[in-house]
Every structure is written in structure tokens, then in C-alpha cells.
Amino acid sequence: MKLKDLLKGIDIVEIKGNENLEITGIQTDSRKAIAGSAFIALKGVQVDGHQYINNALDLGAKVVIHQEKVDTSREGITYIKVKDSADAAGKIATLWYGDPSAKLKLVGVTGTNGKTTTATLLYEMFRKFGNKVGLLSTVANYIDGTVYHATHTTPDPLSLNEMLAKMVDAGCEYAFMEVSSHAIHQKRISGLKFDGGIFTNITQDHLDYHKTMAEYLKAKKMFFDNLPETAFALTNADDKNGAVMLQNTKAKKYTYSVKTLADFKAKIIEKHFDGTAVEFNNKELQVQFVGVFNVYNLLAVYGTAVLLGQDPDEALLILSTLKPVSGRFETLRSPENYTAIVDYAHTPDALTNVLEAIHEVLEGNGRVITVVGCGGNRDKTKRPIMAREAVRLSDQVILTSDNPRFEEPQAIINDMADGLNSQQMKKTLLIVEREQAIKTACTLAKEGDVILIAGKGHEDYQDVKGVKHHFDDREVVRNIFGE
Numbered sequence: 001m002k003l004k005d006l007l008k009g010i011d012i013v014e015i016k017g018n019e020n021l022e023i024t025g026i027q028t029d030s031r032k033a034i035a036g037s038a039f040i041a042l043k044g045v046q047v048d049g050h051q052y053i054n055n056a057l058d059l060g061a062k063v064v065i066h067q068e069k070v071d072t073s074r075e076g077i078t079y080i081k082v083k084d085s086a087d088a089a090g091k092i093a094t095l096w097y098g099d100p101s102a103k104l105k106l107v108g109v110t111g112t113n114g115k116t117t118t119a120t121l122l123y124e125m126f127r128k129f130g131n132k133v134g135l136l137s138t139v140a141n142y143i144d145g146t147v148y149h150a151t152h153t154t155p156d157p158l159s160l161n162e163m164l165a166k167m168v169d170a171g172c173e174y175a176f177m178e179v180s181s182h183a184i185h186q187k188r189i190s191g192l193k194f195d196g197g198i199f200t201n202i203t204q205d206h207l208d209y210h211k212t213m214a215e216y217l218k219a220k221k222m223f224f225d226n227l228p229e230t231a232f233a234l235t236n237a238d239d240k241n242g243a244v245m246l247q248n249t250k251a252k253k254y255t256y257s258v259k260t261l262a263d264f265k266a267k268i269i270e271k272h273f274d275g276t277a278v279e280f281n282n283k284e285l286q287v288q289f290v291g292v293f294n295v296y297n298l299l300a301v302y303g304t305a306v307l308l309g310q311d312p313d314e315a316l317l318i319l320s321t322l323k324p325v326s327g328r329f330e331t332l333r334s335p336e337n338y339t340a341i342v343d344y345a346h347t348p349d350a351l352t353n354v355l356e357a358i359h360e361v362l363e364g365n366g367r368v369i370t371v372v373g374c375g376g377n378r379d380k381t382k383r384p385i386m387a388r389e390a391v392r393l394s395d396q397v398i399l400t401s402d403n404p405r406f407e408e409p410q411a412i413i414n415d416m417a418d419g420l421n422s423q424q425m426k427k428t429l430l431i432v433e434r435e436q437a438i439k440t441a442c443t444l445a446k447e448g449d450v451i452l453i454a455g456k457g458h459e460d461y462q463d464v465k466g467v468k469h470h471f472d473d474r475e476v477v478r479n480i481f482g483e
């Protein structure tokens, strides 16, 4: 592909050299540069890609796209200075892969919690409508039924557009993807053509990265600010920032709600352990999901289906057949008749919601034992809050490890316990080994009790000092249950 054809829509400051040459590839990682390729230098979080320009050139790259002032003296090299190399990387990636998002009906889901659930259920629903569909999610990526390993919630722009192009090649008509705040902030989604955007909610998380809630909110809002007028923007009217998200969008605005008037409105009729009876826009249905938060997710799915032109009644029929996503409120029953629930709640709000959902169906019959930890090298301020919420809504809490990464596991647990007073500590155990923590919870549980094992959900590893050791909460539970 010709270099100049890749530069459409990019804010160029200066070009030095030939822009009329054939490119063999594009990279943002110097280590992957090949003969004749273009290297885009990104200002990273850890390091600055501009440092590696010569490494890329040594491997044969012929073009450098940069944002900072750099040495442009190497012979035969084209240097393109741009205003924003992250934005350029996104846009160049879309063009390199043939602008796949323009050939798909692409819908992005953003928010602190519920992205994986909503995007995955949309993928499943649209397949049930009979379409070929793609999905990019935390748990896994899918192209019309074929699974691909996911490393991020939202991949880097090159991997992202490569996946979208594969979806186009496979004949997919729709694609649903999670849009993380990191991805918006790092412009991994620049150049993508969305047909719709969904906002789930915003509560505390990722303050290690965004520093303040205001910055976190700004990142999420940017996704909606950049939607085109041809797209729809569907927001949660019950979230206090739901309307804020759509303040400056050009997209057509729609709302969903359980509490107020909205385009898509739900009423909860009855809650039980294997599902919820609800009314969506005055039509009754039974869904196989527990928790009010899941009613919101399902409502967003329903609204999206309708906004994409599907028949509302058929959408409701399919909704009632959908099943929970891997590692989200996954229920396992012990031979002694207590229940273990594995859930991906890793934020204060998610933990509160999932515990409230458990209480709503338990109705005071049976105790709640919660096993929970917090990730290392992530938002430290959520640790004491999560511990307090766990204690407030449980009869017994075991604080344990969840991906300590490069931190000391005991130090993370101590940060959590710092949120508890001596009274609260009385119902709290600290057990560093997660397997031991789960075993202890099972020893303590009696018939009718519920053990919530929170934070890891679908994850099948424990990330310790950069090494992912195999660990799966569900597997541990099944072993204890003798399955």
C-alpha cells in the first residue's frame, strides 16, 4: 500500500522525504519492524516509543511517524511529524486493514461495569437473529463462533483493526466491542466508524491510571463526543452521569431505565435464584439472570437490538433464552447444599451490586461468606472500600490475593484491611493463598449458605511478578465439591 494513501484524515505537521512509496507493514513496536515498513512512535505510559526509532530503522523500517521533534538525518527515510501519533496510529491502522469498521455495523459498549456482559449478550442475540457477528471482549474475541484469545478489553489499534478485517472477510455484518477508558484515552479506537455507542455506568475504578474521577469521566465521555450523527448513543438514565455522557454527542440520543421514563424501560416483577421476571416496555418476560444490574445490561441489549432495526418481540423472545456470561454470577452447588458463586466483581460498585443481588434472593435464609482480593498495580484507593463493602454485606469475609502483579500480596491485603475497624475485623480472615481462602470458606459454609468468590470470574491465572500461573476459581471449587 502507498504511504500517502494511509495519511488521509491525519493532522500532519511536516513531511521530510518521499511519501509516494510502497509500505510493507506498520508497527508501533520497534521490535516488530520489518524491511520497508512504517514505524509509528507512540508516547507510552512506561516508555516513549520515540526512543526506539533507530531500532526500527535498523530492522529495515523506511518510514517514521512521530509526534516529538526527532533526529531526521538518516538517508532514504521518510519522516512524518504529526500532531498526535496515537490518533494517527488508530487512523492508519483502519486504512491499512481496508477500513473494516465502515463495512460492519459496529457498536461499542463503555462504562465501569457491564461491558463484557452487554457486548457478549449482543453477540449471542444477533447470532440468534441469524446474523454473522464478531465480538471483542475481555473474556475472548469471537468471529462468527470461532474463538480468539483476548489480551485486553480493547486491543491496540493494529490488532483491533486486524480482527475487524477478519470479521469482514468471514462475512460478518455486525460487530460488538468493549471500549475501555484506557482505550479511549490512548486513542486505540481512533478512526473506527461506530454505528452505536452504549453507556452502562460509571463508578470508581482505574484511579491509578486516570488519577481523578473527573478525568475518568472525561475519557468515557470522549467516546460519545466522537460518535457521528448517523450513530445512536444509548445511555443509562439511572446513572447520575448518564445524561452527562451524551451532552456533546452528535449521535441520536436514547435512554434506558428501571426508575424513570425512558425509551427502553424495565420493571422488575420478581427475583429468584435462577432468574428474574421483568417487564420491558410493558411486555412481560422471564430472564435467566440474577441482580438488578443485569436487568440494566439486558435492557441495553434490548434497546440496541431495536435501534439496529430488529423486531422488538423477537428480541424479547431471544432475551429470555440468553444465559450468563462466563465468570459472571456463575453458580456452583455443593453436595452439602450450599452455593458458591464465582463473579468478576472487581470494583466497589460491582461488589456491592452482586452482594445485594445475593441478599435479594436469599431473603435472610442462609449466611453470606465472601472471598475477595484486589489486583496489584491497580487503583489502590478502591482496596479499603471493597473490604468495607464486603464486610457490610457479608456474615464472614476472607481477604485474599487477586493478581498481585508486582506488589507484595500481603501488602495489598493490608491495604484492604486498613479500611476496617476492630469490630469489622472480627468477621474478617486474611488468607494470602487464594486456594486456601476458598477452601476455608467451604469449610465454614453450611447448608443454605452462599459463598461469593469475587474478582477473577473467567480468569484462569494468577498474575505474580509478570508470570501468569494457572488458577481458576471455578476449578478450585469443583475440586472441593469432588466433581
Ligand SMILES: CC(=O)N[C@H]1[C@@H](OP(=O)(O)OP(=O)(O)OC[C@H]2O[C@@H](n3ccc(=O)[nH]c3=O)[C@H](O)[C@@H]2O)O[C@H](CO)[C@@H](O)[C@@H]1O[C@H](C)C(=O)N[C@@H](C)C(=O)N[C@H](CCC(=O)O)C(=O)O
Residues within 6 Å of the ligand: 028, 029, 030, 031, 042, 043, 044, 045, 046, 047, 048, 049, 050, 052, 151, 152, 153, 154, 155, 156, 157, 180, 181, 182, 183, 186
Ligand atoms: C497502562 C496501559 O494501558 N498500557 C498499555 C499501553 O502500553 P504503554 O503505553 O505502557 O506502552 P509502553 O510500554 O510505554 O511503550 C510505548 C511505546 O513504545 C513502544 N516500544 C517499547 C519498547 C521497545 O523496545 N520498542 C518500542 O517500540 C511500544 O510498542 C509502545 O508503542 O499500550 C499497550 C499497547 O496498546 C498496551 O498493551 C498496554 O497495556 C498494558 C499491558 C495493560 O495492562 N493495560 C491495561 C491497564 C488495560 O489497557 N486495561 C484495559 C481494560 C481496563 C478495564 O476496563 O477494566 C483494556 O482495554 O484492556
Ligand SMILES: Nc1ncnc2c1ncn2[C@@H]1O[C@H](COP(=O)(O)OP(=O)(O)OP(=O)(O)O)[C@@H](O)[C@H]1O
Residues within 6 Å of the ligand: 111, 112, 113, 114, 115, 116, 117, 118, 138, 153, 178, 200, 201, 293, 294, 296, 297, 327, 328, 329, 343, 344, 345, 346, 349, 350, 351, 353, 354, 457
Ligand atoms: N450493569 C452493571 N452494573 C454494575 N455492576 C455490574 C453490571 N454488570 C455487571 N456488573 C458486575 O461487574 C462485574 C464485571 O462485569 P463485566 O465483566 O460485564 O464488566 P466489564 O465492564 O466488562 O469489566 P472490565 O472493565 O473488567 O472489562 C460482574 O461480575 C458483576 O459483578
Ligand SMILES: N[C@H](CCC[C@H](N)C(=O)O)C(=O)O
Residues within 6 Å of the ligand: 153, 346, 374, 375, 376, 378, 402, 403, 455, 456, 459
Ligand atoms: N480489566 C481489569 C480487570 C481486573 C480484574 C482483577 N482480577 C484484577 O486483576 O485486578 C483491570 O485490569 O483492572
Ligand SMILES: [Mg+2]
Residues within 6 Å of the ligand: 115, 116, 117, 137, 138, 139, 153, 178
Ligand atoms: Mg470487560
